[in-house]
Every structure is written in C-alpha cells, then in structure tokens.
Amino acid sequence: MVHVPTERLTVKIAGEVWGFDPAAHFDTKRIAMLDRVSQFAVVASREAVAQSGLDFTVNGIGERTATIIGTAVGGMNTVDESYRKLYGENGQRVHPFTIPRFMSNAPTSHITMEHGLTGPAYTIASACASATHAIGHAYQLVRGGVVDAAVTGGAEATLTVGTMKGWEAMRVMSADCCRPFSKNRNGMVLGEGAAVFVLESLESAHARGAEILAEIIGVGMTADARDITTPDVNGAARAMSAALADARLNPEDVQYINAHGTGTAANDATETQAIHQAFGFHARRLAVSSSKSMHGHALGAAGALELLATMEALRRGVVPPTINLSEPDPACDLDYVPNTARDQSIQVALSNSFAFGGLNGVLAVAKMERH
Amino acid sequence: MTDVKQGVLEIIAAKADLDVADLSETAKLADLNISSLDVVEIIFALEEKFDIQIPFNANNAKVEFGAVSDVVRAVETLLRERAGDN
Numbered sequence: 001m002v003h004v005p006t007e008r009l010t011v012k013i014a015g016e017v018w019g020f021d022p023a024a025h026f027d028t029k030r031i032a033m034l035d036r037v038s039q040f041a042v043v044a045s046r047e048a049v050a051q052s053g054l055d056f057t058v059n060g061i062g063e064r065t066a067t068i069i070g071t072a073v074g075g076m077n078t079v080d081e082s083y084r085k086l087y088g089e090n091g092q093r094v095h096p097f098t099i100p101r102f103m104s105n106a107p108t109s110h111i112t113m114e115h116g117l118t119g120p121a122y123t124i125a126s127a128c129a130s131a132t133h134a135i136g137h138a139y140q141l142v143r144g145g146v147v148d149a150a151v152t153g154g155a156e157a158t159l160t161v162g163t164m165k166g167w168e169a170m171r172v173m174s175a176d177c178c179r180p181f182s183k184n185r186n187g188m189v190l191g192e193g194a195a196v197f198v199l200e201s202l203e204s205a206h207a208r209g210a211e212i213l214a215e216i217i218g219v220g221m222t223a224d225a226r227d228i229t230t231p232d233v234n235g236a237a238r239a240m241s242a243a244l245a246d247a248r249l250n251p252e253d254v255q256y257i258n259a260h261g262t263g264t265a266a267n268d269a270t271e272t273q274a275i276h277q278a279f280g281f282h283a284r285r286l287a288v289s290s291s292k293s294m295h296g297h298a299l300g301a302a303g304a305l306e307l308l309a310t311m312e313a314l315r316r317g318v319v320p321p322t323i324n325l326s327e328p329d330p331a332c333d334l335d336y337v338p339n340t341a342r343d344q345s346i347q348v349a350l351s352n353s354f355a356f357g358g359l360n361g362v363l364a365v366a367k368m369e370r371h
Numbered sequence: 372m373t374d375v376k377q378g379v380l381e382i383i384a385a386k387a388d389l390d391v392a393d394l395s396e397t398a399k400l401a402d403l404n405i406s407s408l409d410v411v412e413i414i415f416a417l418e419e420k421f422d423i424q425i426p427f428n429a430n431n432a433k434v435e436f437g438a439v440s441d442v443v444r445a446v447e448t449l450l451r452e453r454a455g456d457n
Contacts, residue, residue, distance in 0.1 A: 010424075171411050171429040187430045229408060265430040266407075 004159050011173045014159050015191030015296025033097055034110065035075030040194035040301075041107035041155035042114050049115050052198035053210055054149065057116040066147040067112045067121035068138040069196075070130030070154035072300030072355075073163075074104030074123075080160035107155045111196070119147050125300065128260070130154055132303030132353035132361035135197065136219030139363075142199050149204070153196035154304035164190070170229075172264050178297075180261035180290035180322050181268045181336045183329035188262040191296025195304035212368040214311040217348075218247025224358025231267050231354055236260075236274035239360035243350060244278070247364040251279040254286065254364075255346040256319055258310040259336075260354045261290020262297055269331040271352065287344060289337040293323040303353040307363060310351045314367040317345045375421070375450060379443045382416045396440040403439075410436060417442070423449045 006012040017040070022031050025043050034042070049056070056062035078101040082094035100106060105123040112121050120141070124134040131154025138152035167173050167190065174187035205212050220242030224235030244251060260271055268290075276283045291309040298305050313319050318341050325338040351363045372380075377391070384391045387403040394403075400410060407429055414427050425445060427435060436442055 010426075169411070169415060171414065171427055173428075174430075185430065186428055 001159065004161060004164060008161065009164050009168065011164060011168050011175050013176070013189055014164075015189060015298070016159060017193055033100065035078045035101040035106060036157035037071060037073075037075055037077075037155050037194075038101070038107045038110045040157055040192070041069060041153075041196065042110050044153060044155065044194040044196040045111045045114060045151060048153070048196040048198050049151065051211075053208075054198060054200075061148065062116040063118045064148040065117050065119045066138055066141050066150040066152070067108055067117045067119070068124060068134045068141070068150060068152045069108040069111060070124050070126070070132070070134035070300050070303060071104050071107055072125060072127045072130045072156060073158045075102030075106060076158040076160055076163055078102040080162045083162070107194075111151060115151065117151060126359040126361070127355035127357055128297065128299050128302055129353040129355035129359050129361040130300035130303065131195070131305075132307070132351065132363055133221060133359070135199075135216070135303065135307060136221060136361055136363055138199055139216045139219055142201060149198060149200040151196060151198055153194065154298070154301035155194035156299045156301035157192045158299060159190060159192050174263060177324050178263040178293050179324040179326065180259070180263045180293050181272070181329065181332040181334075182325045183327035183332075185263045185265065185268060185329075188264055188292070189296045191292070191298040191302070191305075193295070193298050193301050193305055195301065195308045197304070197307070214314050215366045215368050216363060217366045218243045218245075218249065218364035220244070220246060220360075220362040220364075222360045224360070226358055228358070229356055231270040232358060233270050233273045233277060235358055235360050236271060236352070236354050237277035239354075239362045240274065240278035240350060240352065243362040243364045249348060249364060251282040254279070254282075254348050254350060255344070256310070256313060256349040257286055257288045258306045258313070258320075258349065258351040259288050259290045260352045261292050261322065263290070263292065267354065269329070271354065272332045272334055275334060283334060286334065287319045287337050287342065287346070288334045289320055289322045291320045293325070294320070303351065303361060303363070306353070307351050307365065310349045310363075310365055314346055314349055314365060317343060319344050319346065375447055376443050378420055379417065379446050380439070382413055382420065383439055383442060386413055394439060396438070396443065398439050399437055400439065400442075413442070417446055421446060421450060423453065425449065
C-alpha cells in the first residue's frame, strides 16, 4: 500500500486505487465535504450517467429515478483521521464536516446532488453484499414500476491503519496475495473503489435508442440466520437458486458465475459446495472465476465491481480468470478459469456476493444482443 | 507447571468453559467446543497477556493449532525467541 502507513501492519498489501487525484475531479470547497468513498462514488456516477446519455434534470426524469448505493462502512478515512487527532494527538476538536463526511449515506446523497436525482434514495449496508443488494433492489424498483430509472452500484474506501488492524485481528488476511480456490490460498486481500450503473426498463432504453450494456434479469437474496462470520452452503445455494427462479432460468441456461471467491479457506470451499447444490450436474460445466484475485475484496463495492466484470464478460465474450491459482484443491473441484482469460461466448451469468453476517445476494445478467 | 503454561491453559479453559484442572493438554480444540472465532479470541488474549505476536492465519488454522499443547508450545517458542533477541 502507498496511501496507508504499513510500519505497524502485518498485512501490507491491498488493491488500492492509485493515482486518484481528487483535485482533478472536484474544487477545493467540495473536496472538504467528500470522504474518499464519496469521491469514488461521485466520479463513478459521472462516468455512468454520461455513458447512459440520460439528462436527469429535464422532463422530471430525476424525480422518477432512484439512487441506491451499497456501502459496507462509509467514510472510514474521515473516522480514522478524526480519532487519530482526538486520541493519538490528544486534540481538542475534530473537523466540522466529520459527521456529514463519514455517514454511510453520504456517497448516495452526493450522487443525488450531482445529477439532480430527487426520487427515492438510500444506502444499503450489508457488508460484502452491499452493492449486490443495492443493485438488486434498484432493479426491483425499476421492474416494479416504482421508478423509471435507477442510479445504483457500490462504493468503498476503508483502507486505513485502524481497519487493517481490525482485519488482521480476524486472522483471515493474506500477507502476500489472493489465491481463490487454490489449495495454498491463505486469505483475502482488501480492495477499494466504486462502480455505478444506470438502470432503466428495456422498453425505455429501446425507445430512446440507448446503448444497452447488459440486461439484469433476476436477483436472489437470502440470509443464513446461522453464524456472524462463517459462510453457509444452504444460504448461498438458496440465493443462487432464487436468482435463477426470479430470472425464470434453468441451471443449464447459465454459462458463467462471477464467484464471491475471497480466497479464504472457508468461503471458497463453501461456495463451491453451494454451486454444486444449486446447479447439480451442470455445476461442472460452468465457468466460475473470482475477479477478486485481481482487484481484491472491495467489501461494499465488491458486487458492483464484479457486476461490471460480469457484464464485460458477456459483452466481450471473454471470461475473466482466477489468477494465482497454482494448486488444485479437492474441496474446490469446479472450472475456475485458472490464470488466463478465456475467449468464450456467454449468454447468461450470475454474480455472487456473500457477506459477513450471513447475508447473500446474487444477480442474474444476460447478454444484450444488438438489435 | 510453568507460569507460561498455566497462563495459556487459563485462557483456553475460560473459552472452553472448563476448570483449568479439567483441561487436558492433549485435548483437541475442536473437541472442546472451541469454534474458529473462539480460537481467534484466544490468540488475541495470548498476545495481550504475553506481549507477543502469534503468526496465526485462520486459513490454515487446523494445521497450526490442533491441540491445546500446540498452543502452549507456540507461545513458549515465541517467548524463547523473544528472550533470545534481547
């Protein structure tokens, strides 16, 4: 890591966003109000809204658009900095924007202000499933006709000494690299970032001649109701089955799963079993990969970054690999697209997110054929 | 029993909800109804008590800490290494 002092850390690596210059995106006054997580969220939303071609400020569109962003933690850099001053330096006061910077709805609120989105807006916090829940929920709002469009995704920026110490104490981190599904895997590597999408109905997108990147066709959400940290086969399998049912898919219709694939001993074996349970004999025909092997685990943003990877796999016909997979594990017996991206045309894919707390979300996404 | 061993056993016994006298060094942690999260808490308590750093990773915990005696040995080794450093 280059942004986080590592002298006191055992785990010194993370998928940091490098070269992000807030001043290139915001004026000084605005930066003072934006934690790094909100900066990521707003910049990603600008890219998404620009690409969508929608102007939310005309014809009341903004009023009929939801803003649902997933964030596991919120403005952790702000919290860390204020506590360092208060406790570490015996300071007497913290910055007056401490509260509006760290509140977990800040990324969502700043996106609404940025684009004039005055419909329903809130942050969804479900740890590592936050973004997948946010996108799934936004999808349901659009599908149900509650809103005409949604700006949705996830944002996270929790790489600080304090949070790294917390993760180290859980003893689930790798000190060298993330090796999902490999027998020699030794834990997760954190990441950070944001990804934002603009959702609208297929009819509306067709009517205005928009470039459609992919079609979200279903969502599955479940709770394990068992253990606060240990993943559960049934909860994960039920979430995948629920996504298939919601999308009216049979297991055989799916070609690719972007796995939660954290690189911990527990997740990867459990997720593999869950895929077997949900897909039966078809499990062995699936391509399953963890893009976390490359960008790390971005917690509340993970599902958004991974939906992006999944969509690009559909659009380009290239399945992202699971890198660092060097040793087969009998407990992980699927096709994990080891180490090298694969040219493969896929029509339907799932994106899995399984959170601490036993909260699971799965999105089903279909390739959009050009009409 | 050395003070170190006694200290380690007390911490494990507390998590296993046992009297120290009833804690066998050959007992497997899993058989003592000690979950993986309990192990992480035990490690934390040991590090705080003995001012050591235990290089423990839950992803290969079964290999490193199977039995109570494994934990005792690990703490003794770390304390010996620290004494050697000084």
